[in-house]
Amino acid sequence: MSTTTKPVNQKAWWLVLPVVICVAFSAVLPLMTVVNYSVQDIISPERRVFVGTEWFASVMRDEDLHAALWRQLTFSLAVLAIEIPLGIMLALSMPARGWKASAVLVIVALSLLIPWNVVGTIWQIYGRADIGLLGAMLQKMGFDYSYTGNATHAWITVLTMDVWHWTPLVALLCYAGLRSIPDAYYQAARIDGASKFAVFRYIQLPKMRGVLMIAVLLRFMDSFMIYTEPFVLTGGGPGNATTFLSEYLTQKAVGQFDVGPAAAFSLIYFLIILLLCFILYNWMQRVGAQDKEAGHE
Amino acid sequence: MNEDRARLRTLFLIAYIVFALLPIYWMVNMSFKTNEDILSSFSFFPQHFTWANYRTIFTDASWYSGYINSLIIVAINMAISITVALPAAYAFSRYSFLGDKHLFFWLLTNRMTPPAVFLLPFFQLYSTLGLMDTHLAVALAHLVFNVPLAVWILEGFMSGIPREIDETAYIDGYSFPRFFLTIFLPLIKAGVGVTAFFCFMFSWVELLLARTLTSVDAKPIVATMTRTVSASGMDWATLAAAGVLTIVPGAIVIWFVRHYIAKGFAMGRV
Numbered sequence: 001m002s003t004t005t006k007p008v009n010q011k012a013w014w015l016v017l018p019v020v021i022c023v024a025f026s027a028v029l030p031l032m033t034v035v036n037y038s039v040q041d042i043i044s045p046e047r048r049v050f051v052g053t054e055w056f057a058s059v060m061r062d063e064d065l066h067a068a069l070w071r072q073l074t075f076s077l078a079v080l081a082i083e084i085p086l087g088i089m090l091a092l093s094m095p096a097r098g099w100k101a102s103a104v105l106v107i108v109a110l111s112l113l114i115p116w117n118v119v120g121t122i123w124q125i126y127g128r129a130d131i132g133l134l135g136a137m138l139q140k141m142g143f144d145y146s147y148t149g150n151a152t153h154a155w156i157t158v159l160t161m162d163v164w165h166w167t168p169l170v171a172l173l174c175y176a177g178l179r180s181i182p183d184a185y186y187q188a189a190r191i192d193g194a195s196k197f198a199v200f201r202y203i204q205l206p207k208m209r210g211v212l213m214i215a216v217l218l219r220f221m222d223s224f225m226i227y228t229e230p231f232v233l234t235g236g237g238p239g240n241a242t243t244f245l246s247e248y249l250t251q252k253a254v255g256q257f258d259v260g261p262a263a264a265f266s267l268i269y270f271l272i273i274l275l276l277c278f279i280l281y282n283w284m285q286r287v288g289a290q291d292k293e294a295g296h297e
Numbered sequence: 298m299n300e301d302r303a304r305l306r307t308l309f310l311i312a313y314i315v316f317a318l319l320p321i322y323w324m325v326n327m328s329f330k331t332n333e334d335i336l337s338s339f340s341f342f343p344q345h346f347t348w349a350n351y352r353t354i355f356t357d358a359s360w361y362s363g364y365i366n367s368l369i370i371v372a373i374n375m376a377i378s379i380t381v382a383l384p385a386a387y388a389f390s391r392y393s394f395l396g397d398k399h400l401f402f403w404l405l406t407n408r409m410t411p412p413a414v415f416l417l418p419f420f421q422l423y424s425t426l427g428l429m430d431t432h433l434a435v436a437l438a439h440l441v442f443n444v445p446l447a448v449w450i451l452e453g454f455m456s457g458i459p460r461e462i463d464e465t466a467y468i469d470g471y472s473f474p475r476f477f478l479t480i481f482l483p484l485i486k487a488g489v490g491v492t493a494f495f496c497f498m499f500s501w502v503e504l505l506l507a508r509t510l511t512s513v514d515a516k517p518i519v520a521t522m523t524r525t526v527s528a529s530g531m532d533w534a535t536l537a538a539a540g541v542l543t544i545v546p547g548a549i550v551i552w553f554v555r556h557y558i559a560k561g562f563a564m565g566r567v
Contacts (some may be wrong), residue, residue, distance in 0.1 A: 033421065090309075107314055249413050
């Protein structure tokens with residue numbers, strides 16, 4: 001939040017209240033249920049036993065969970081490492097005005113609007129070597145490509161699908177950030193003889209910081225919760241190669257119907273995302289503040 | 298030198314557009330094929346061009362009602378999200394109050410909860426309230442991730458408006474609601490447009506909650522689509538046609554907000 005002094009006004013709580021009620025109704029109540037389950041063994045609707053932290057302990061020891069967590073972290077980091085720079089580059093090369101800008105905006109946004117299960121289904125066909133464009137092309141180029149048989153191929157396909165699906169989000173946000181820079185800034189930079197990189201580093205990047213923060217956090221949390229697309233595309237396989245955390249959780253909750261451990265798992269999962277986002281959020285705020293200070297000197 | 302760079306940029310943009318459009322092209326291509334065509338051979342164009350898949354969707358009530366349900370759900374969700382987020386975003390951007398920073402981050406945390414976590418509790422909560430299989434249930438469930446996002450984006454836009462405007466209006470004797478509706482809201486029109494797009498997008502494509510909370514009457518299109526996996530195998534062609542049609546409403550929405558995005562927003566935060 002802005003560091004400039006804002007008047008203290010406790011009545012502002014009234015303005016926030018509707019949001020708090022809404023979110024409390026749809027998030028806090030359900031979360032309490034999850035907490036409730038996580039400490040009980042539910043044998044039947046009438047018979048339930050308080051088990052304390054037993055589920056948590058057993059979930060923490062679960063080797064498969066550790067593996068899924070590492071897979072998830074690697075995947076999310078790869079997503080950020082590719083999508084953020086690619087999104088920025090894309091935003092920088094999109095036309096600024098005119099019909100071309102409109103057309104490119106709509107085209108770029110298209111992949112965001114496809115329901116997630118359809119995304120998975122399309123890529124399922126698209127990647128097949130016999131009838132899909134991508135698979136057939138790779139096959140022609142001499143790769144023995146198969147996302148159903150080869151773990152590495154499956155992983156890369158899920159990653160490519162995510163890049164295809166979500167880079168536009170980063171690009172749209174960055175594009176909007178870039179367009180807010182007045183022409184005068186660029187003129188001043190030209191008079192100073194600033195290099196392209198200097199313009200990017202000292203004008204464009206700082207102006208994009210706000211939107212980039214949204215982009216980074218959104219991409220991080222959403223990729224950390226990714227479920228539908230890999231589920232449809234690979235079903236978590238081959239083997240466990242693309243079984244990410246959500247997938248694993250759903251297998252536990254629905255497949256084996258272990259409500260207690262699944263609830264404990266959910267909470268641990270939630271806390272991991274929370275912790276990582278908290279670190280990311282504060283780090284980005286700090287970098288932002290330092291940049292601002294440097295700018296004032 | 299400069300021209301080279303511009304050309305490189307255009308080249309990169311074209312490369313990306315090709316990358317972005319190919320899977321979509323493949324879907325459009327599939328939607329005009331028959332299932333046998335799709336599965337039997339590889340072809341760039343439909344061998345036996347057919348409208349049958351689209352006809353199925355437009356004539357079968359269980360298909361087209363999915364679109365209507367989705368639109369109703371998304372509309373309710375957008376309306377609630379933006380209505381509650383506007384005053385809250387104003388409070389966050391203009392005042393400091395007890396626990397404001399914590400509250401802001403707490404809101405964001407709700408965006409971080411995996412929907413899978415909410416499945417069972419939501420099911421029980423809405424069953425108890427008798428809201429199962431209603432549009433309202435899904436719309437409310439989607440508030441979990443849309444309200445925090447709406448507050449976040451709107452706060453960014455509002456922080457970009459100088460506070461002097463508020464102060465002048467109050468001195469001129471405007472009441473808060475009148476100032477907010479007649480002066481402030483028009484100023485952040487772009488922000489509302491962009492927020493509406495994001496709410497639309499995230500609610501439109503969400504599957505897990507939507508499928509769990511509906512069965513017949515309020516079933517959105519994303520859930521209807523999962524039906525194509527049946528005993529007789531996958532109905533790829535109809536699915537592709539339905540997929541093509543799901544893009545249309547969103548494309549219309551982005552067409553309306555494109556000017557707001559092109560006008561730019563930097564988010565006055567930090």
